[in-house]
Amino acid sequence: MQGEGLLRVTGDDGERMDAARNRRLLLDAAAEIVATCGAERLTTDAVARRAGVGKGTVFRRFGSRAGLMHALADEAGREFQQAFMSGPPPLGPGAPPLERLIAFGEASIARMRLDGQILRATEQQGGPDLEHPTQRLVRLHLAMLLRGIGVSDPEVGAYHLAAVLNAGLLLHLQDDRGMSGERLTASWAALVTALAA
Amino acid sequence: MQGEGLLRVTGDDGERMDAARNRRLLLDAAAEIVATCGAERLTTDAVARRAGVGKGTVFRRFGSRAGLMHALADEAGREFQQAFMSGPPPLGPGAPPLERLIAFGEASIARMRLDGQILRATEQQGGPDLEHPTQRLVRLHLAMLLRGIGVSDPEVGAYHLAAVLNAGLLLHLQDDRGMSGERLTASWAALVTALAA
DNA sequence: GGGTCAAGCGGACCACGGTCCGTTTTATTC
DNA sequence: GAATAAAACGGACCGTGGTCCGCTTGACCC
Incomplete structure (x- = not known):
């Protein structure tokens, strides 16, 4: 129902499945890198690479490096x-x-x-x-x-x-x-x- | 005199003449840019260009952008x-x-x-x-x-x-x-x- | 003045954060 | 299942801080 046919709601909080999956992948990758090399050495490229996603996705999900850190x-x-x-x-x-x-x-x-x-x-x-x-x-x-x-x-x-x-x-x-x-x-x-x- | 022949002292505080001149040029250029565009918009390239020196000189003199800001x-x-x-x-x-x-x-x-x-x-x-x-x-x-x-x-x-x-x-x-x-x-x-x- | 050499210089170069936009996925509707 | 369009994706691209290294300057000594 939902009232309007244009609404696209899926994940627990309105996030598409792939989006939710990538958020987790990124957070896990980031946590690993922090544990390994320290927070200062974490680069957005490295997180993206380790998570197996494009760099743009990091910024789409978290807005900025600081945003990712905040989520962490x-x-x-x-x-x-x-x-x-x-x-x-x-x-x-x-x-x-x-x-x-x-x-x-x-x-x-x-x-x-x-x-x-x-x-x-x-x-x-x-x-x-x-x-x-x-x-x-x-x-x-x-x-x-x-x-x-x-x-x-x-x-x-x-x-x-x-x-x-x-x-x-x-x-x-x-x-x-x-x-x-x-x-x-x-x-x-x-x-x-x-x-x- | 000075005891040793290897000492090179010139400026008021042991700074070579050109070095002292460039420090002033850079500080003045930086102050102008801050007054014009605001401190956040100040880039090291712009300061160097405005002062008429190379970018390397900015970092030689002040170590970093933050160092320049500190001096200011x-x-x-x-x-x-x-x-x-x-x-x-x-x-x-x-x-x-x-x-x-x-x-x-x-x-x-x-x-x-x-x-x-x-x-x-x-x-x-x-x-x-x-x-x-x-x-x-x-x-x-x-x-x-x-x-x-x-x-x-x-x-x-x-x-x-x-x-x-x-x-x-x-x-x-x-x-x-x-x-x-x-x-x-x-x-x-x-x-x-x-x-x- | 001429020689010497540390100090200074400059700008090509690199790394990293952040943006852009053409392509792909996904949920939905029929 | 096919069509559709919003959402997400990815990676080339850009601006900026910071480094490097071969060249130049200028203080000191004779």
Whole structure:
């Protein structure tokens, strides 16, 4: 039925079969390359070649190299996302806002070990996509917690905290400057605690 | 004299005459192009052509496009730098640390109007040069003020504050999200005031 | 002035991100 | 199954950042 005969809907979310297949092929190829050579060495040509598709397909599916990285990061971060939105406290709901903020920073910092490279790759070049859905979700969460501790402008505050937790900075401090995760976590805790007072 | 016959020193800072001349030509050409077309539209070819030198010279002098942008930003920011290091209070020395911190943020935000474009151009691509001399100087200053208000880890705190004041974020909030300078300034003031308490 | 040689120069060249457009696939309709 | 047209495909192509290397300049010494 559908009302109009011109509608072409097929895949789970309106994606044609070949399109969906190629998205998976590309994401898998990209993940392999990142695992093998590191995120910085990933080139769009290489991904396309490895996935066995044309280069144009990469850009059709993901818009840009950064878009591909974002998709990769979103897959890797889904678990984290669920943890802070509906997982157990103190990261998830149930704990007081300040504790959740501290836990959020701690988890973000710890997360860098695993997929910091990918996250950093999503940030650079053309400026971070501050309005990417995932980023917005993070800020929405932070803003809620900030509101919970009585900060006067939670929206801007969320941008501030997100900036403090950006992957480029965190990786730089840990890997290049040799700062321990504990030190960064402590500094973060001091920051948000001060905001709550 | 000089002790050794192999030393070739000429310009003010050990730069050969032609090299110094070309640096100026390139900086002037770059400034013109930024003023005409905007910082994003500046290409290394165009700068070289306009300056009447080869493209290789751009990279010999500045290392990369980002390096050229840094040099440009440093020229533009020299005034600001002197203002917070040795100018009149509350930005310069003489005022209490908290007031200086607030003034620093306010000045940084106001500065975006003028050379935010160039500053943003120095930040993107390959990740910000967090260890560029100018950045280090800013952080050194912030760390001193943070120490002055009793923050426990001023070094990391300075990285945090610098992240909050980065040009990409500030321009995004002002230009893309339509936030007023006053609002950003207020949020900054609340942040550093909280840290001081 | 003439010789010496590190420093500087220039532009051909390369790699990579991103675009374009003619061809192929796929879902749908009859 | 044949027809149809929207959607997707692929790879040649382009612009730009960055490198390389043979040639030139100019500071220093005599």
